[in-house]
Amino acid sequence: MKLRFWLAFYIAKFGQAFLKLLRKNATYFPGKVAIKICPEFLKYIDRPKKIIAVTGTNGKTTVCNMINDILIDNNYNVLNNRLGSNINSGIASALLQHSNFFNKTKKDLAVFEVDERSSILIYKYIKPDYLVCTNLFRDSIKRNANTDFIVDVINAELPKDTVVLANADDLISCSLGKENPKIYYGIDKLDTDVKETTNIIKDIKTCPVCDEKLKYEYARYHHIGKAYCPNCGFKSPESNFLVKHIDKKRREIIVKETKKSYKYSMLSDSIFNIYNELSAIAILRTIGLSATQINNSIKKMKIVETRLSEEEINGKKVITHLSKGQNPVAASRVFDYVQSVEGNKSVILITDDCDDAKHSSENLTWLYDADFELLNKENIKQIIIGGVRANDLYLRFLLAGIPKEKLIKIEDELETVNMLKCEEVEKIFILHDIYKFDVASKLKELLRKKLNTSEGEKE
Amino acid sequence: MKIEILFPEFCNIYGDYGNVIYLKACLPDAEFIETSLNDEPKFITEDIDLVYMGSMTEKVQEKIIKKLMPYKEIIKQKIEDNKAFLLTGNSFEVFGNYIEEDNKNKIEGLGIIDIYSERKMFDRYNSIFVGDFEGIEIIGFRDQFALQYGNNADTYFAKAIRGDGLNKSSKLEGVKIKNFIGTSILGPILVLNPIFTKYYLRNILGIENAEIAYEQDAIEAYEKRLSEFKDPKRTF
Numbered sequence: 001m002k003l004r005f006w007l008a009f010y011i012a013k014f015g016q017a018f019l020k021l022l023r024k025n026a027t028y029f030p031g032k033v034a035i036k037i038c039p040e041f042l043k044y045i046d047r048p049k050k051i052i053a054v055t056g057t058n059g060k061t062t063v064c065n066m067i068n069d070i071l072i073d074n075n076y077n078v079l080n081n082r083l084g085s086n087i088n089s090g091i092a093s094a095l096l097q098h099s100n101f102f103n104k105t106k107k108d109l110a111v112f113e114v115d116e117r118s119s120i121l122i123y124k125y126i127k128p129d130y131l132v133c134t135n136l137f138r139d140s141i142k143r144n145a146n147t148d149f150i151v152d153v154i155n156a157e158l159p160k161d162t163v164v165l166a167n168a169d170d171l172i173s174c175s176l177g178k179e180n181p182k183i184y185y186g187i188d189k190l191d192t193d194v195k196e197t198t199n200i201i202k203d204i205k206t207c208p209v210c211d212e213k214l215k216y217e218y219a220r221y222h223h224i225g226k227a228y229c230p231n232c233g234f235k236s237p238e239s240n241f242l243v244k245h246i247d248k249k250r251r252e253i254i255v256k257e258t259k260k261s262y263k264y265s266m267l268s269d270s271i272f273n274i275y276n277e278l279s280a281i282a283i284l285r286t287i288g289l290s291a292t293q294i295n296n297s298i299k300k301m302k303i304v305e306t307r308l309s310e311e312e313i314n315g316k317k318v319i320t321h322l323s324k325g326q327n328p329v330a331a332s333r334v335f336d337y338v339q340s341v342e343g344n345k346s347v348i349l350i351t352d353d354c355d356d357a358k359h360s361s362e363n364l365t366w367l368y369d370a371d372f373e374l375l376n377k378e379n380i381k382q383i384i385i386g387g388v389r390a391n392d393l394y395l396r397f398l399l400a401g402i403p404k405e406k407l408i409k410i411e412d413e414l415e416t417v418n419m420l421k422c423e424e425v426e427k428i429f430i431l432h433d434i435y436k437f438d439v440a441s442k443l444k445e446l447l448r449k450k451l452n453t454s455e456g457e458k459e
Numbered sequence: 460m461k462i463e464i465l466f467p468e469f470c471n472i473y474g475d476y477g478n479v480i481y482l483k484a485c486l487p488d489a490e491f492i493e494t495s496l497n498d499e500p501k502f503i504t505e506d507i508d509l510v511y512m513g514s515m516t517e518k519v520q521e522k523i524i525k526k527l528m529p530y531k532e533i534i535k536q537k538i539e540d541n542k543a544f545l546l547t548g549n550s551f552e553v554f555g556n557y558i559e560e561d562n563k564n565k566i567e568g569l570g571i572i573d574i575y576s577e578r579k580m581f582d583r584y585n586s587i588f589v590g591d592f593e594g595i596e597i598i599g600f601r602d603q604f605a606l607q608y609g610n611n612a613d614t615y616f617a618k619a620i621r622g623d624g625l626n627k628s629s630k631l632e633g634v635k636i637k638n639f640i641g642t643s644i645l646g647p648i649l650v651l652n653p654i655f656t657k658y659y660l661r662n663i664l665g666i667e668n669a670e671i672a673y674e675q676d677a678i679e680a681y682e683k684r685l686s687e688f689k690d691p692k693r694t695f
């Protein structure tokens with residue numbers, strides 16, 4: 001076995017050096033080859049003394065980047081799989097890259113983003129000291145099936161002494177590592193909270209102890225909030241790191257710990273991103289950084305918003321936003337954001353999941369898990385659906401109660417702009433799938449032309 | 460018309476609620492009853508025209524079996540009496556004889572339909588399906604951990620045109636006994652199949668002249684999907 005490891009190690013190591021020489025991406029292939037030659041490669045490759053794993057349905061990349069940036073800013077000697085994949089081969093490549101020719105790592109600390117489904121192949125060999133989980137929701141039906149399955153997959157090989165940092169407001173994340181030591185983080189009651197959310201899906205609705213329907217002290221979206229069981233007394237855990245106050249004006253959050261509260265600069269005012277920032281703060285405080293160290297680094301950071309762009313064109317605001325296909329929670333969050341923005345607006349939707357369609361025909365079950373109903377608002381004047389799935393989305397919008405007069409469907413995505421009536425709206429949203437960034441920018445280009453000429457015609 | 464939705468807090472994980480949304484749009488005068496796992500199912504004691512149950516997680520299957528086991532004989536009688544049941548996704552597995560897990564452990568099922576399931580948690584089956592149901596082409600998505608086995612030659616729901624039946628060596632999908640239909644097609648089967656839905660409302664629920672909501676729009680979407688599903692260049 002050991003011999004096989006060394007064979008894998010040197011082939012992959014030279015391969016990595018060679019790819020680098022050719023300026024090719026060396027973050028995936030070497031690890032894949034290494035595991036192919038030696039399936040237990042991850043067991044033998046040297047690793048830093050301390051390992052932090054970050055997982056979860058949404059936000060894990062953002063959180064990983066934040067943790068890495070703050071650590072590097074504070075002169076920690078850290079390695080990560082930022083440029084590679086978040087499955088076993090990506091982690092193998094990252095470890096390989098930072099080890100010398102005698103399989104000795106040059107780093108003290110590793111921060112790995114881990115794909116939930118790959119957990120079972122990773123934790124068997126790479127024992128994280130800490131596991132940070134951002135949240136767990138229903139995700140791609142083909143790969144991730146359901147949250148019970150994902151929790152089992154993560155728990156299957158999770159070492160008993162890994163400290164789990166879980167979102168206290170998400171009871172599904174809380175069910176990770178039943179016997180493991182736990183640290184919780186959460187956000188205290190907000191003015192925008194409700195007693196019960198109206199989202200179609202809540203991946204946990206009943207008490208994990210007695211199956212009674214859960215009630216909420218406060219609910220935020222889907223199953224996120226502070227829950228309790230009216231029957232047996234079960235409730236959401238208390239947070240060790242609790243956001244007590246959000247000051248949107250001064251862009252600050254106050255995080256309460258057991259003894260003291262600390263102020264941090266706020267990177268983004270969406271609740272989703274506050275959770276992300278909070279989880280990064282929680283792990284960094286846990287491994288010994290001071291609040292001042294963390295905050296000084298945060299102040300220098302900017303969230304690179306690839307998911308969102310805003311542009312003012314001839315007096316109208318054009319907003320593009322990523323709306324990942326096949327992910328009903330992500331879609332519902334985006335719809336909620338669109339409906340919450342003030343003013344009259346129109347929405348162009350290009351959310352065909354080409355990646356899924358490539359293999360057969362896009363799985364549409366998620367359409368009925370996502371809250372299209374949220375777009376049924378008086379101030380949303382037009383919804384224009386582009387793409388091969390336009391008929392299916394059109395029907396979904398009708399069933400969400402949106403009047404036919406507001407809806408337009410067209411297969412050619414680039415034609416959507418021509419259908420747009422710009423006069424009565426102040427804002428135009430372009431919601432697009434992850435594989436449609438290029439189409440979204442083409443649409444923006446067409447909109448620039450359209451908005452500028454229509455103004456010209458008026459004059 | 461009374462329609463009971465069984466255990467929606469658990470049995471709605473793959474877009475299954477789409478069926479309820481569509482039924483509500485098609486039958487605005489019908490009464491919809493949602494029954495939780497900790498409540499007693501209404502159809503046991505009351506006259507319910509349609510009992511619907513959608514997909515659930517594998518863990519929940521055991522809870523549902525435990526819940527319905529005391530009513531096994533009553534359910535058999537209801538089926539005998541032509542009551543309509545519609546079960547989508549893995550919910551009809553609980554009505555079979557047993558579900559065999561990866562470790563060969565057998566979870567005893569309700570034993571109402573003569574099939575059994577073999578669950579493989581690391582060999583997920585993903586496929587699209589086109590089948591013939593009494594001359595109507597049914598399309599659907601299938602993503603499942605378990606496949607079914609048993610003889611449904613006289614009791615199948617749809618005959619596969621593309622895709623598989625109960626399992627990879629079967630062409631006969633699901634189970635239909637009188638007005639009891641169980642199919643592994645996931646989620647919003649009624650929205651995705653408007654022609655079938657019209658037939659279902661008229662011939663199975665017995666609502667004369669029943670119309671379906673947004674018929675033309677639904678058919679347009681269906682026809683486009685059907686042509687994709689039948690396109691030999693697309694793989695399964």
Ligand SMILES: [Zn+2]
Pocket residue numbers: 207208209210211212229230231232233234
């Ligand atoms: Zn309870």
